[in-house]
Amino acid sequence: MQKIAAIDIGTNTALLLVAEVTQGNEIIPIVQEEWIVRLGQGVDRKKNLSSEAIARTLAAIQEQIEIVRDLGVEQILISGTSAVRDAVNREILLDAIKNDFGITLQVLSGDEEAKLTYFGALSNQNLPGDILVVDIGGGSTELIFGTQQKIEYATSLNIGSVRLTERFIGTDPITDAEYNSIRHAIKEQLTSLKHFDAEQLVGIAGTITTLAAMQLQMDIYDSLTIDNSLITISKVEKIISVLKRKTLSQRKKMPGLKPKRADVILAGALILVEVMQHLKFTEIFVSDRGVRFGLILQELGMINV
Structure with a gap:
């Protein structure tokens, strides 16, 4: 079976899913873990991601990727939602993820987030x-x-x-x-x-x-x-x-x-x-x-x- 990892970077949490995908495209979770990174701390007021919040998020992603690699999974998907979308300095985070881990973070629009949320929630x-x-x-x-x-x-x-x-x-x-x-x-x-x-x-x-x-x-x-x-x-x-x-x-x-x-x-x-x-x-x-x-x-x- 194919194995895929997906990381969801939200305002409050960084969520990791490592899953097996069956031939019938059923998603079977192997690992589901949560890191509370508070990436969006202060974004409502300042419209910027703080250096501390970025550091917390990068540290969480580092731990997540280590888990994924230990499981022998090569394919990693990563997305960002509200806090990343709203921050005027989001490129700092995107560039760091690309440079440190070789992964491109997909910044989801509101409509894209809604679709992924909806069908993800109903996937089982x-x-x-x-x-x-x-x-x-x-x-x-x-x-x-x-x-x-x-x-x-x-x-x-x-x-x-x-x-x-x-x-x-x-x-x-x-x-x-x-x-x-x-x-x-x-x-x-x-x-x-x-x-x-x-x-x-x-x-x-x-x-x-x-x-x-x-x-x-x-x-x-x-x-x-x-x-x-x-x-x-x-x-x-x-x-x-x-x-x-x-x-x-x-x-x-x-x-x-x-x-x-x-x-x-x-x-x-x-x-x-x-x-x-x-x-x-x-x-x-x-x-x-x-x-x-x-x-x-x-x-x-x-x-x-």
């Missing part, structure tokens, strides 16, 4: 009817509507867990004024959002998978358990009510919540609950797949981006 699904995929990232939130076979509509909202945390949260624990400001900012972004008559709501990315892990009080993250699990809006609201009362150091000790996500999880959870309320969904299916699976599908010629 066979869902009937209309589907809405929600991708809450560090810098933006994507909503993609369609069927198992095609995308009908996609939009990107300028709200993400890191972006909102940096913009609104300055005290520990969060104040009522900060909390209300975040909710108001999210609601403002949602006012122009069209109604989606979807039968299935599917969520991907770190905010949603973390909330699923917290729901299960998971000490060690298990992708197989998280993938295709279900989380209700009432459960998300209960988690939010706990998070908003805790300090950062207290949140870092909560089961299912990785310490490096503890500062941004509340903003991400608020995005999810506001989206679900706005679209009148009471539950969401969780997918542990996304852009990195879409990159492999693109490489195999199974989707055209």
Whole structure:
């Protein structure tokens, strides 16, 4: 079987997938790991990638490539999303990746990210009817509507867990004024959002998978358990009510919540609950797949981006 590696460089994380591809083009994960690099730190305000964030990201990529090479995998795909797309100095990162590792990073447009996200998330699904995929990232939130076979509509909202945390949260624990400001900012972004008559709501990315892990009080993250699990809006609201009362150091000790996500999880959870309320969904299916699976599908010629 063919082996391919895909790296997804986001605003908050660098995600590695090493997978085997069967003759029927089924993607079977061998390795899935996450590095929290916070590449987008300060990008919302300064529009630049900081030297520290670039260094963290390059160090993570170095570790990822070592894992990939140890497995004997030569083909490595790598893409960048919101933070790379928004940064005016992104060429510094792109040049460093090319010079250090001999790999060209693909900077995804919003539309390209939406397509890779959607088909990546559904790559192990066979869902009937209309589907809405929600991708809450560090810098933006994507909503993609369609069927198992095609995308009908996609939009990107300028709200993400890191972006909102940096913009609104300055005290520990969060104040009522900060909390209300975040909710108001999210609601403002949602006012122009069209109604989606979807039968299935599917969520991907770190905010949603973390909330699923917290729901299960998971000490060690298990992708197989998280993938295709279900989380209700009432459960998300209960988690939010706990998070908003805790300090950062207290949140870092909560089961299912990785310490490096503890500062941004509340903003991400608020995005999810506001989206679900706005679209009148009471539950969401969780997918542990996304852009990195879409990159492999693109490489195999199974989707055209």
